Amino acid sequence: MCPEELAVADDAEALPAEEIEPGDFDGSDGDSAYGAPSVASLTETLNSEIAKGVSEYGRTYAAYGNEEYGLPIDEAELDRIDMSHAKYKMLLEKKLCLAPISDHPQRILDLGTGTGMAIRSFVLSDINGAAQVSGPWIWLRSIHRQRCVSKMPDPERRSGLQEQVYGVDIAPTQPQWVLPNCRFEIDDIEMLWTWRKESFDLIYARDLLLSIRDWPKLVHQCYEHVKPGGYVELHCVYPKLFCDDESTPYDSGLMEFSRTALKASAAMGTPLAACVEYKSYLEAAGFENVVETRFKLPSAPWPRDPRLKLIGAFELHNLLNGLSAMSLRMFSRAFGWTREQTEVFLVKVRKDLKDLRHHSYYEFIVVHGRKPQSARE
Numbered sequence: 116m117c118p119e120e121l122a123v124a125d126d127a128e129a130l131p132a133e134e135i136e137p138g139d140f141d142g143s144d145g146d147s148a149y150g151a152p153s154v155a156s157l158t159e160t161l162n163s164e165i166a167k168g169v170s171e172y173g174r175t176y177a178a179y180g181n182e183e184y185g186l187p188i189d190e191a192e193l194d195r196i197d198m199s200h201a202k203y204k205m206l207l208e209k210k211l212c213l214a215p216i217s218d219h220p221q222r223i224l225d226l227g228t229g230t231g232m233a234i235r236s237f238v239l240s241d242i243n244g245a246a247q248v249s250g251p252w253i254w255l256r257s258i259h260r261q262r263c264v265s266k267m268p269d270p271e272r273r274s275g276l277q278e279q280v281y282g283v284d285i286a287p288t289q290p291q292w293v294l295p296n297c298r299f300e301i302d303d304i305e306m307l308w309t310w311r312k313e314s315f316d317l318i319y320a321r322d323l324l325l326s327i328r329d330w331p332k333l334v335h336q337c338y339e340h341v342k343p344g345g346y347v348e349l350h351c352v353y354p355k356l357f358c359d360d361e362s363t364p365y366d367s368g369l370m371e372f373s374r375t376a377l378k379a380s381a382a383m384g385t386p387l388a389a390c391v392e393y394k395s396y397l398e399a400a401g402f403e404n405v406v407e408t409r410f411k412l413p414s415a416p417w418p419r420d421p422r423l424k425l426i427g428a429f430e431l432h433n434l435l436n437g438l439s440a441m442s443l444r445m446f447s448r449a450f451g452w453t454r455e456q457t458e459v460f461l462v463k464v465r466k467d468l469k470d471l472r473h474h475s476y477y478e479f480i481v482v483h484g485r486k487p488q489s490a491r492e
């Protein structure tokens with residue numbers, strides 16, 4: 116749903132408008148002495164609550180969604196995920212997607228789109244790395260700080276562009292001005308989807324961290340909504356810390372953080388280790404030709420190779436600036452830690468993180484699979 120029409124079902128993909136008679140859902144008993152709030156005013160209230168979010172530990176969290184999302188949705192976090200987009204593009208050598216989709220898939224859905232960086236790159240047909248994410252997109256995001264998305268013009272009617280791309284998120288953190296064939300919606304992807312079944316060429320999701328309670332259900336919904344012959348592709352950083360040369364001590368701050376975060380996320384119901392199961396989830400749902408690719412993501416600029424060194428510098432920045440965001444709600448929900456307890460724990464993590472003698476890395480896991488051509492709902 117677009118934030119400004121939360122009470123109204125989405126366009127062509129949901130119920131046809133004529134099936135809903137005006138007044139069917141006004142909630143009034145017809146003869147109440149009191150003026151019931153109108154749908155418009157209820158929608159307005161809901162919109163502003165969603166846009167405002169919820170404050171905790173000095174951060175802003177999503178106000179919408181059936182279950183809690185563990186990361187904040189404020190400016191600092193949005194800057195972090197934009198920076199991560201640039202890092203992942205370097206890691207995947209400019210590719211957004213590894214599935215062998217055609218150069219011009221017609222309909223793409225990005226789950227948990229965040230600031231919509233990935234989906235806006237898809238709009239630029241930047242699927243196989245041929246095009247660059249241009250500066251103006253970042254510029255557009257930073258000047259349009261009012262993030263509530265207004266109703267986009269109907270992409271099918273307004274655009275001569277081939278792809279129709281949809282980004283969905285529980286938080287209205289997307290820019291207002293995007294190409295007409297790009298549309299953002301507010302919805303909880305753990306709920307029942309209202310898009311037409313078998314209508315997407317590609318369903319894509321990246322870094323759904325501390326977000327999803329039931330991965331098999333989500334992957335099943337992907338299967339139902341991808342066209343036969345279409346693809347699903349999931350990307351995620353696996354925050355288990357690896358080190359091939361024993362240079363990172365077991366008790367280093369970053370190792371300790373990795374173990375604690377994996378434990379806490381599982382206790383919260385959103386395990387950060389879920390990405391190692393993506394391949395088996397896709398296979399169980401019925402996808403074929405399922406391929407898993409793992410990339411080494413250095414935790415700091417310790418590698419000699421200039422490309423990996425730069426990626427490591429991005430990751431160091433990501434961790435130094437993002438550790439609180441990643442930890443506050445997760446450690447509070449899992450262990451009952453206060454903000455102060457979490458920040459004290461993070462002091463040693465930050466210190467050890469900067470030690471370039473520690474050759475540690477994470478894995479970035481990418482899994483894609485195809486829905487069989489023969490599959491029909």
Ligand SMILES: C[S@@+](CC[C@H](N)C(=O)[O-])C[C@H]1O[C@@H](n2cnc3c(N)ncnc32)[C@H](O)[C@@H]1O
Pocket residue numbers: 177180184186188196197200226227228229230231232233283284285286288302303304305320321322323324325326327
């Ligand atoms: C870490 S961010 C990643 C954003 C984006 N995919 C990227 O890679 O830049 C995770 C996103 O998932 C969204 N999210 C979390 N739970 C969700 C849910 N149940 N339904 C829809 N979006 C969700 C969050 O609001 C956030 O924008």
